[in-house]
Amino acid sequence: MVERAPHSPLISARRVLDRLLAAAEVESKRANGRRAWVALDMDGTLFDNRPRTLAILHSFAMAHREPVPELLTAVQKLTLDDLHYTPSQAVDALNLPQRDLGERFVDYWRQRFFTNSFQPLDHVEPGAAEFAHRLVDAGLGVVYLTGRDRPGMMHGVLQSLDAHGFPLMSPQTQVVLKPEFQHDDVAFKREALGELAKNGPLVGLVDNEPGIVNMALEVLPDMLCVRILRPHAPNPPELDARAVQIPSFRLDVDFDDMTAQT
């Protein structure tokens, strides 16, 4: 389970939605009626991409089932919670004596993970599509701001959003992908947020990466920056205390704000 940062409050998605709608009303008035926008990340935020890694691991194990039959046996026992975040962590969870298999798997994974064809394997986060619809229904814009790259992943991005019923292809939605695979995610999103703010007030962002949330608060300190408690890249920075955290997007689960611990 992903631990929450103790110095940032944990609040329900319902309360985040209420705060976003209230902020949109204020900021739209201030911006002469221009639409307010909320940026939503995809990997680890709207979608759990660990099923993608697990499927690639199964495929790798099948391809090696003759020389290494124990690999397939070990993979079949894995659950999503064993995977954490990186492909190396997935291999570590197998506890195999052949260390070189790990490096070969990372290569194998890299050739498949960042492609269109494996994205449909992702699981949608419960409540995520409804959350996006509630923003759009209230007149806000939703921008899917993802580190997936346009050359290799655009079709899979649109297919996944569409298949899971997210609002899409309307004047109230945008999809922003990295122009090149090798671009750094934080630098890409920093630049994109600066550009997106020219379209209208950006009132919120939801991301699973503490580093992205912290950067967003640097760029737009008045924005409601939300970290969803999902796996993130190793060695994250400490979450900015101005951020809030949500356990999920589910709007049917409400609880009192769990305030920051000092």
Ligand SMILES: [Mg+2]
């Ligand atoms: Mg992410």
